[in-house]
Amino acid sequence: MLQRSVFWSALAGRAVQAVVVAVVVGIISFAMMQALPGDSAYRIAAGRYGYDMMDAASADQVRTELGLDQPVVVQLVSWLGSLAQFDLGKSSVSGSPIAEELKTQMGYSLLLAGAGLLVSLLIAIPVGIMAGLKPGGWFDRFSLAASIFFRAIPAFAIGVVLMLGFAVHTKLLPVAGFKGPEYLVLPALTLGLGLAAVSSRVIRDAVSEAMSAEWRLFSRTKGLSSKLTLSRHVLRNAALPVVAYVGVQLAFLIEGVVIIESVFAWPGIGHALVHAIFGRDVPMVQGTALALGLMYVVLNLIVDLTCHGIDPRRSKTA
Amino acid sequence: MTGPNITIAVEDLVVHAGSKKLLGPISFELPAGNALVIMGETGAGKSLLAQAILGTLPDGLSAEGIIHLNGERIDQLSSQQRSAFWGREVAILPQEPWRALDPLMIAQSQVRESHRYVAGLSRKAAKQATATDFQTLDLTGAEKRLPSALSGGMAQRVAFAAATAADAPVLIADEPTKGLDAERSHTVIELLAKVPREGGTLLAITHEASVAKHLGGELLVLKSGDLVERGATKQVLAQPTADYTRELLDAEPQVWPTTPTTEAGEMLLEVKDVAVSRGERTLLQGFDLTLLAGERIAIAGPSGVGKTSLLDVLAGLQIPSAGTVTRSNQVSSTGIQKLYQDPPAAFPARVALGKSLKDVARLHGEDWSKVLAYLSRLGIDESLLKRRPDEVSGGELQRISIARALTAKPAILLADEPTSRLDPITQRETLAMIADIAAEKGIAVVLVTHDAVIADKWADRRVVLSEFPKRQY
Numbered sequence: 002m003l004q005r006s007v008f009w010s011a012l013a014g015r016a017v018q019a020v021v022v023a024v025v026v027g028i029i030s031f032a033m034m035q036a037l038p039g040d041s042a043y044r045i046a047a048g049r050y051g052y053d054m055m056d057a058a059s060a061d062q063v064r065t066e067l068g069l070d071q072p073v074v075v076q077l078v079s080w081l082g083s084l085a086q087f088d089l090g091k092s093s094v095s096g097s098p099i100a101e102e103l104k105t106q107m108g109y110s111l112l113l114a115g116a117g118l119l120v121s122l123l124i125a126i127p128v129g130i131m132a133g134l135k136p137g138g139w140f141d142r143f144s145l146a147a148s149i150f151f152r153a154i155p156a157f158a159i160g161v162v163l164m165l166g167f168a169v170h171t172k173l174l175p176v177a178g179f180k181g182p183e184y185l186v187l188p189a190l191t192l193g194l195g196l197a198a199v200s201s202r203v204i205r206d207a208v209s210e211a212m213s214a215e216w217r218l219f220s221r222t223k224g225l226s227s228k229l230t231l232s233r234h235v236l237r238n239a240a241l242p243v244v245a246y247v248g249v250q251l252a253f254l255i256e257g258v259v260i261i262e263s264v265f266a267w268p269g270i271g272h273a274l275v276h277a278i279f280g281r282d283v284p285m286v287q288g289t290a291l292a293l294g295l296m297y298v299v300l301n302l303i304v305d306l307t308c309h310g311i312d313p314r315r316s317k318t319a
Numbered sequence: 320m321t322g323p324n325i326t327i328a329v330e331d332l333v334v335h336a337g338s339k340k341l342l343g344p345i346s347f348e349l350p351a352g353n354a355l356v357i358m359g360e361t362g363a364g365k366s367l368l369a370q371a372i373l374g375t376l377p378d379g380l381s382a383e384g385i386i387h388l389n390g391e392r393i394d395q396l397s398s399q400q401r402s403a404f405w406g407r408e409v410a411i412l413p414q415e416p417w418r419a420l421d422p423l424m425i426a427q428s429q430v431r432e433s434h435r436y437v438a439g440l441s442r443k444a445a446k447q448a449t450a451t452d453f454q455t456l457d458l459t460g461a462e463k464r465l466p467s468a469l470s471g472g473m474a475q476r477v478a479f480a481a482a483t484a485a486d487a488p489v490l491i492a493d494e495p496t497k498g499l500d501a502e503r504s505h506t507v508i509e510l511l512a513k514v515p516r517e518g519g520t521l522l523a524i525t526h527e528a529s530v531a532k533h534l535g536g537e538l539l540v541l542k543s544g545d546l547v548e549r550g551a552t553k554q555v556l557a558q559p560t561a562d563y564t565r566e567l568l569d570a571e572p573q574v575w576p577t578t579p580t581t582e583a584g585e586m587l588l589e590v591k592d593v594a595v596s597r598g599e600r601t602l603l604q605g606f607d608l609t610l611l612a613g614e615r616i617a618i619a620g621p622s623g624v625g626k627t628s629l630l631d632v633l634a635g636l637q638i639p640s641a642g643t644v645t646r647s648n649q650v651s652s653t654g655i656q657k658l659y660q661d662p663p664a665a666f667p668a669r670v671a672l673g674k675s676l677k678d679v680a681r682l683h684g685e686d687w688s689k690v691l692a693y694l695s696r697l698g699i700d701e702s703l704l705k706r707r708p709d710e711v712s713g714g715e716l717q718r719i720s721i722a723r724a725l726t727a728k729p730a731i732l733l734a735d736e737p738t739s740r741l742d743p744i745t746q747r748e749t750l751a752m753i754a755d756i757a758a759e760k761g762i763a764v765v766l767v768t769h770d771a772v773i774a775d776k777w778a779d780r781r782v783v784l785s786e787f788p789k790r791q792y
Binding site for chain 1: 373405406407411415418420422424433436465467481484
């Protein structure tokens with residue numbers, strides 16, 4: 002009973018948040034596109050017909066067709082109106098429905114985000130546990146140094162270095178784009194390294210705290226083996242701060258997806274967003290930004306529910 | 320040397336930290352059906368004895384000497400090998416039961432897993448045995464509660480059930496009554512006293528003479544790791560021969576002299592019809608109090624009654640759910656200072672103590688020489704200030720926190736069980752110092768304590784809180 006009510010209240014809270022995010026992201030991305038210098042009709046016409054094939058007449062035609070000559074408020078209200086009917090509109094450049102494009106791009110972005118998260122956990126969990134079992138030991142200090150190093154370097158720089166090392170010089174892996182699973186390795190590794198740099202430290206702290214806790218010693222002295230103590234007590238207690246932290250990390254994950262997709266020409270939402278900005282494709286910018294924002298809300302909901310699942314104290318107080 | 324009945328035999332046990340001797344040499348033999356009580360102040364090495372037997376000494380400490388447990392020599396076994404005895408041959412009742420229970424697991428599961436995995440019962444039998452434990456220990460209704468929802472006394476009984484599930488013939492209890500109020504510590508003592516009566520062996524470590532008296536058996540008194548006196552508990556407590564034992568007994572609150580009453584000044588704080596709640600539970604209602612300068616008030620009552628929350632309301636850290644707290648304009652915004660129950664939690668862990676104090680002195684424009692004067696008066700050597708909070712004892716740290724509070728030039732000092740983690744001798748000295756300084760500076764002190772005797776002996780006025788009828792939810 003309790004569990005269910007917690008579930009629904011979390012869901013309701015996030016639903017409200019999703020609506021707010023949709024409206025705010027739509028307005029802000031629209032306003033920022035308006036603030037860009039230059040005539041967007043020219044850029045869109047260039048996007049449609051190529052720079053050599055367009056002229057003032059085709060730009061004017063684009064302007065009337067898309068209603069760019071109307072007052073900005075009217076344009077914004079009409080976008081919000083269609084959004085309320087779950088209609089994201091059509092791309093100004095290609096003319097295809099945005100919802101269709103987002104569907105394929107979302108799949109690629111989720112694949113990259115998921116693979117990046119998986120890589121980060123594959124690195125961070127063993128590293129964090131090993132460092133946490135012997136705080137202050139050589140491995141702990143070494144992993145701290147590595148963590149600072151990888152967090153200090155921006156994701157695009159790590160991506161370029163990996164690209165040079167594994168693709169350009171050694172030709173072990175493809176440079177960019179997506180034609181098969183091997184194309185996933187470098188972008189996922191780039192994303193994963195940045196994420197693992199911080200989450201390995203969070204895991205290390207959680208493990209070292211759990212290992213020195215009095216309840217762990219008591220579990221041992223009451224007679225449970227170290228294996229049972231680990232599986233029945235330590236893991237759950239250590240998992241709690243880690244799962245909560247992954248939630249905080251999501252902002253970094255989404256930011257990372259945008260940058261890394263651009264570096265690796267990954268056909269996902271982040272890549273599409275950057276291109277839409279260059280092409281002044283306002284409905285596309287709003288659509289992709291909206292998708293990223295909502296992705297953030299959904300991922301946070303998943304983290305919330307996982308935390309509730311792990312920590313029984315929450316459902317008692319909620 | 321180990322007869323058939325001897326459960327623990329220790330011969331010339333010495334504990335070292337490098338070349339420094341911390342404990343011993345100590346020898347004793349304990350037959351089944353007997354109790355051994357080890358008494359001494361904090362830092363006397365009492366806990367080291369239990370840790371040396373169990374093989375849980377902290378890194379850097381080593382033990383020498385011969386230890387027999389249930390007829391088997393164990394001193395040469397590694398900690399890993401000795402862990403096979405834990406729970407089965409020797410049960411260990413932890414200090415501070417709240418911290419010893421897994422915060423994320425409900426009470427009955429923590430007991431049931433002992434029956435299941437340590438005693439090796441079937442799933443069904445373990446469930447049955449757990450239900451019986453909760454019944455006999457008067458824990459009915461607490462089965463599905465998390466440790467945070469248990470009182471200290473309940474948590475201690477849950478820990479007791481979890482530790483003794485496999486019926487180990489020996490029970491070691493390290494400070495089993497630490498932080499419990501009189502009534503609850505009585506329940507725990509009863510539980511322990513039953514062990515030798517039922518044929519088991521009890522090794523109890525305590526700093527409280529009243530605990531030792533109830534447990535009976537044999538008594539060892541330790542001072543800085545040395546054995547100063549031994550004998551039958553009743554005998555030693557009635558006629559101590561060593562000076563140190565006498566000092567230890569004199570520090571019991573029952574025999575304290577009453578602190579002289581001070582002359583009260585003007586009104587500093589007025590509390591009218593205040594209600595205090597935590598979460599949805601109302602803890603207190605209709606509370607009135609007038610606090611005058613130089614006055615010492617003690618607020619006593621059982622654990623969980625809302626003493627700490629009330630103190631937070633007085634400090635202005637928590638808003639009362641009803642009523643008003645009015646400060647006189649004599650009291651500045653930093654004029655109310657608070658002393659915490661757990662001194663290590665009240666200091667930044669990685670900052671040298673001297674730096675913490677200097678920051679406070681600078682903030683409040685107090686001369687550093689004055690801070691040093693407070694410290695020397697509280698018996699703290701200046702050299703300690705180079706250390707970090709975890710490198711001084713709890714008693715020293717609490718006295719440093721008193722100096723820190725005084726540096727802020729308070730008109731009112733709120734003290735939340737400031738001595739509950741200190742041994743009786745340090746406790747008496749610390750409270751006497753607070754009273755002295757308060758009288759001299761006209762500071763009003765509100766002391767929260769679970770010990771009604773301390774409240775009686777120390778305060779000018781006493782407020783006893785009783786349990787507010789709990790709402791079921």
